Amino acid sequence: MGSTQPLTPPDRDRALARLGRVTTGTGIGALLAVGGFSYVAAASYSGKHVTTSTVAPVASMATPSASATTDTATGAPIVVPTVAPAAAPTAPPVAVSGGS
Amino acid sequence: MNNSILWYATRGAGVVSLLLLTVVVLMGILAVLRFQTAGWPRFLSSALHRNLALLSIVFLVLHIVTAVVDPFTALGWNAVLIPFMSSYRRLWLGLGLVSLDLMLAIVATSLLRRFFGPQIWRLVHWLTYAAWPLALLHGIGTGSDTRFGWMVALNAACIAAVMLAIAFRLQSRFRKAPSRMLLAEVINQ
Numbered sequence: 001m002g003s004t005q006p007l008t009p010p011d012r013d014r015a016l017a018r019l020g021r022v023t024t025g026t027g028i029g030a031l032l033a034v035g036g037f038s039y040v041a042a043a044s045y046s047g048k049h050v051t052t053s054t055v056a057p058v059a060s061m062a063t064p065s066a067s068a069t070t071d072t073a074t075g076a077p078i079v080v081p082t083v084a085p086a087a088a089p090t091a092p093p094v095a096v097s098g099g100s
Numbered sequence: 101m102n103n104s105i106l107w108y109a110t111r112g113a114g115v116v117s118l119l120l121l122t123v124v125v126l127m128g129i130l131a132v133l134r135f136q137t138a139g140w141p142r143f144l145s146s147a148l149h150r151n152l153a154l155l156s157i158v159f160l161v162l163h164i165v166t167a168v169v170d171p172f173t174a175l176g177w178n179a180v181l182i183p184f185m186s187s188y189r190r191l192w193l194g195l196g197l198v199s200l201d202l203m204l205a206i207v208a209t210s211l212l213r214r215f216f217g218p219q220i221w222r223l224v225h226w227l228t229y230a231a232w233p234l235a236l237l238h239g240i241g242t243g244s245d246t247r248f249g250w251m252v253a254l255n256a257a258c259i260a261a262v263m264l265a266i267a268f269r270l271q272s273r274f275r276k277a278p279s280r281m282l283l284a285e286v287i288n289q
Binding site: 007011012014015018019022023026027030033034035036037038039040041042044045046047 | 104107108109111112113115116119120139140141143144147148151152155158159162244245248250
C-alpha cells in the first residue's frame with residue numbers, strides 16, 4: 001500500500017511536523033470533548049435531589065388539636081390540651097452525586 | 101468549587117479516555133495493514149499510535165484525579181493505587197484499576213523497549229486485549245451515564261469497531277497463512 005521509496009530528510013521533517021499537528025489537534029479536540037461530554041453528562045443526569053428532615057415520627061403528631069377523654073370517676077369530660085408541634089427544622093436540600 | 105462539577109468532569113474525562121483508548125487499540129490492531137502514502141510514511145502511524153496512547157493516559161489521570169478529589173466518593177489515594185481496595189463500588193473500580201495498571205505496564209515497556217527486548221515488549225503488549233475490555237466493563241459497571249442512549253451508542257460503537265478490526269486482522273492472517281506455507285515448501289525444495 002502506497003510508495004516504498006526511502007524518505008528524504010525534508011520529507012521526514014514534513015512528516016514529523018504533520019505528526020505534531022495531528023497529535024496537538026487530537027489533544028485539543030480531546031480537551032474540548034471532555035467539556036462537551038461533561039455538559040452532556042450534566043444535562044443527562046445532574047444527580048439526585050434529596051431533602052433530609054428531622055421531623056418527629058408521624059405517629060406522635062397524629063393529634064395536632066386538643067383531644068378529649070372522659071374522667072372515669074365523674075364522667076365529666078377532661079380536655080387535654082396538646083401542644084402543636086413546633087415548626088420542624090428542615091435541612092437544606094442536598095444534591096447527591098455518585099459514580100463516574 | 102461546586103462538587104458536581106468534579107463529578108461531571110470525571111464522567112467527561114472517562115468517556116474521552118475510553119474513546120482515545122479505543123482509537124489506540126484500533127491503530128494497534130490495524131498496524132498489520134502497514135498503511136502508508138506519499139504524505140504519510142509508515143513510521144508516522146506507529147508514532148501517532150504511541151502519542152495517542154500517552155494522550156489517553158493523560159486523560160485517564162484527569163479522570164482519576166477528579167474522581168479522587170470529589171468529596172462525595174471519598175475514594176482516597178489508596179483506592180486508586182491498589183485494585184479492589186475501595187469500599188465504594190469495589191468490583192467496578194477494581195476492574196478500572198487493573199486496566200490502568202496493565203496500560204501503565206504497556207506504556208513502560210514501550211518507552212523502555214530497548215532494555216526489555218522485542219519479545220517481552222510484544223508479550224506485554226498483548227495485555228492490551230485485556231486492558232481495553234476491562235476499561236469498558238469499568239465504565240459500564242460504574243458509569244452514571246451507562247443507561248443513557250448516547251452512552252449506549254458510544255459503548256456499542258467502540259465494541260463494534262474493535263470487533264471488526266479483530267475480525268479483519270484474523271482474516272488477513274488466515275489469508276496469508278497458505279501463501280506462507282507455500283513459500284516454505286518452495287524454500288525446502
